Amino acid sequence: MAPIPKTMSGILIEETGGVEVLKWKTDLPVPQLQEGQVLVRNDTTLHEGDRVAYVADHAYAEYTAVPATSAAPIPAGVSTATAAAALLQGLTALTFVREAAGLPQPPGPREGPWALVHAAAGGTGGMLVQMLGVMGARVIGTAGGPGKCEIARANGARWVVDSKLGVEAVVQRVKEITGGHGVDVIFDGVGRATFDSDLEMAARKATVAVFGNASGAADPVDILRLGAKNIKLMRPVLFGYIATKAERDAYTKELFDLILAGKVKVKIHEEYPLTDVARAHSDLEGRKTTGKLLLKV
Template structure:
């Protein structure tokens, strides 16, 4: 069963690796078709913007094949289902994780369980929120439970604390009774971090970060550093950790961390992790646990999730320039043309 679907669709994509000039938008991308009995096609309403797309565009992460359609998450309406799909029907609203969501239509398989069914009466605002929340929200939630189990009283360094993941990390870590030391590049962003519960603030543009960490921790260092920046901050994160501290490196906004000898971890018995969300939500049980916990925390008001700006799909190039240029805070999202 399906609704009428056009042969081609509007999408944002690249045909080769490179900078902003390689980003294309037009309506020439073929619309997906049901090819196996467990597939569905979603007509997208909103798609969350994430920094990871810059890594694919630049070749830091492999894209597989071209054209590469950007996007990792979205919300929308099911418009076609395979014969063996029992738990979804045409007309259902869902939010989901998948590649290729910066397009009017995306095909996913229900064997890949990374979706949640939304209420039939979901508003446009609901669809915007849930089409933009999952990737960053689940990243923060899994990391503080599995990459480093945050404990009450811990001192935790959060880089890019006013960014999408950083804002959620700051709130969730604070809720656990730990002390967030927030790092951001402007006083405006640090004000947001403080509003989200950060106990200590460091301006990366003007402050001596290591010196401030020592001051805030009485010279001991932090229990863990959640570092999304990468190459430029690796040594600072390492030097800011206490003995037996944990280094969570999960981003490359300044470029990938360059080769280093493991011996640099030895003097303080540092634990180093390089986690990715998808490896924490492999099974149906893991997905159900973390996605339901995230929704519960959001609905109970345990953390705020605000969308800083909504761009039209055709304006993704500007959106990622704003994001990569550190001109934004919180979440950016795309409105998909209907």
């Protein structure tokens, strides 16, 4: 391996603002390692056996210092691009399905629980649809418009409801699909616009997991509203499920095994050069993307 340089290229944000504050720099210092960290070169050219993936919030550069326990080896058969695209949202979906929804394994010959995923054409939503399907759930997806509804179906949703029809129409359609039973588990990354309808669509003893705020944070809820159906209301966060090395290792291995087996597919929208990071952010904010965006050094 080539000697580690003293400086590197990367993106620096020195002030708040829009995409114009994402500045490309070529003289950033390479991170100095602290005890228990490893230095990761953010490239796709590492040799077999040296490849690792990690989840962090500071990877817009050639090198990143991360805790050694957070760097997960990428198995043979999984490309570096696929691993980078899958890790954050894949682990989010897998831990939510396992721990929040409580679906440890497929139910066998019987039909699994009814599950609803909002924004089923999106990155996390699409992963949730796939994971729930692997675990045997009967998955309903919502998505905005015919194009995104088709993506939700391609992700594996057995029933898809166009959210652009309006909240009342979505509630009515879900009740029809479930034969009046309602939904046993709901994954909501939308927030304010969908939360009240979640409680209406939820079945008795349902779990409602609100994990995102795409439309704004859901309004504070009177806990007495949950009592009529004994609803469990959750706000799950990935890092609470992978807090220990054993948890991270186990879930990462299971995720890569699902990918290798072809049970979970990872869609990459585009690989953007790191120097073109502003366009990547603009495309993402403008809702022009389907699948994962990657930044390539």
